[in-house]
Amino acid sequence: MDTQQNTALTRALAEVPGPLPTRGVIHVVIPHTDRFTVVGNHLAQHPDLSCTAIGIAVLIQSLPQGTEVSIKALAARCREGEKRIAAALRELEAHGYLQRIRHRLTDRKVITRTVFCNQPTALPHPHHPAAQPHLHPHPCPRPASTAPEPASATAYAPAPAPTPAPAPAPAPAPAPEQISAPAPGQMPAPVPPAAPLPPRAPLALPVQPPPPAPPSVPLVPTPTAPKPPRPPLPQPGTPTTELDRAATALLCDLRRHAPQFALSEGDIRQLAPAVAAWLEREAHPDAIRRTLTDDLPQPLRHPVKLLRHRLTALLPPPLPGACDLVVPARPRVVVTPFQTCDDCDRAFRSPAPGHCRDCRETREHRGADVHTAA
Incomplete structure (x- = not known):
């Protein structure tokens, strides 16, 4: 009596x-009446999908349309x-x-x-245009069946009758949502062949026009853009006749080295x-010509x-002077030399020879005593 028994499950069994x-799983199938989702065996028994992927797929398939199914939203549910x-x-x-x-x-x-998509193998294919997807706002509330799912709408064949019966009037094929599972012990009712559905155009999400591109800044200014002012030509600090003559001779001699000038x-x-x-800053004429x-x-x-651009943009700096290249000397520290006291021969620091501090004080006291006695 220590083992708890589920009597309800035993009665259902x-x-x-x-x-x-004698072995393996035993199914106790109770038809659903509400809040259920039909899942195909191609997903539930997929050989290449992990159990986590199959469970996530069943969860997404059971959610109503428009539910957030991002990674964070699914992590909050699982x-x-x-x-x-x-x-x-x-x-x-x-x-x-997905x-x-x-x-x-x-x-x-x-x-x-x-x-x-609950059945991606049934999506339209270029070689098989007849298979089209059916979209529903919510998973189809169809009662579950203990019998294996038929491969097509004509899986149930009509039972043979001893006498031929009159052919019934053609009726529209029932929708998949209207087919109910047969009760246990009863033969499934014959279902007439379903008429082939007309091919549908594949669904396409609405395509929004791309937003206008932001105005780009041109890398090259337009011809009508205002140009910056031209920098002035360099001028010598102290113009002399010798500098002007040498500069004129250098410019006249350029056509010997480059006929374009x-x-x-x-x-x-x-x-x-x-x-x-340039010459004032001690640039060599050959360097200027080069x-x-x-x-x-x-x-x-x-x-x-x-020539105007190169003379302005490549102007060398003036050469540093001789004083600028000399490393500044450290400030010299004056050291007071040692002296020897004339009375006690004690060493002390003083710029000139004489007596140490003690001897000076002794001499001052002696002079004061002599003055007082007088």
Whole structure:
């Protein structure tokens, strides 16, 4: 009497028709009347899906349309963690049961729409256009049946009759929702062949027009954009006749090294002060010539503008003076030398020889005593 028995389950087991199997599971099937979901064996017995993925698929299939089924929402409903739920969703995506679509709204917000198909093998295929999906707002409330699910609508064949019966009038095929399971011990009623459904167009989510692209900032300014002011040419700090003569000679000699720089007298007078500024900063004439004539663009259309730009942008800094290159000396610390006291031969620090502090005080006391005695 120490083992608790479930009498209700035992009574239900006694009502199971037919001989009971000697081993394995025994099904006690009680038809559902409300709050149930029809799940296909292709999902419940899928050989490649894990039990977690099958359970998540049954849970999603049982939820009403519009229910949030994100990873966090499913983790709040189940005992599994977010990592196992995410792995199960990826399995369902790989086998076609689940599809997550990124959708852009009109306010530029991106959302994820989750689409679940209870039978992905029946989706329209380019070679088999007759199979079309049927969408319902909620899982079909059809009572469960103990018999295996038929492969098609013509699985139940009519029982043979001893005498031919008149053919009944053709009636529309009943909807799958109107077919009820036969009671135990009764033969299923004959079902006429269902008329083939017309092919339906595959469902497509509404496509929102892409939002307008943000205005891009051009990397190259437009021809009508205002140009920055041109920097002025460098000028020598102390213009002299020697600097002006050397600068003019250097500019006139450029056409010997680069024929493109055949400058006019006006151009030379305009550029001579900038070359004089380079010479004032002790730049060698060969270095100035190399800077102005090396790596020229091809073709060179504006030689004067190129010289003006290089003389302004590549101006070297002035050379540091001799005093700037000398490391500043540390401040010298004056040390007071040692002296030897003339009376006691004690060593003490003093800039000049003499007596130590004690001897000076003794001499002051002796002089005071002699003055008092007098």
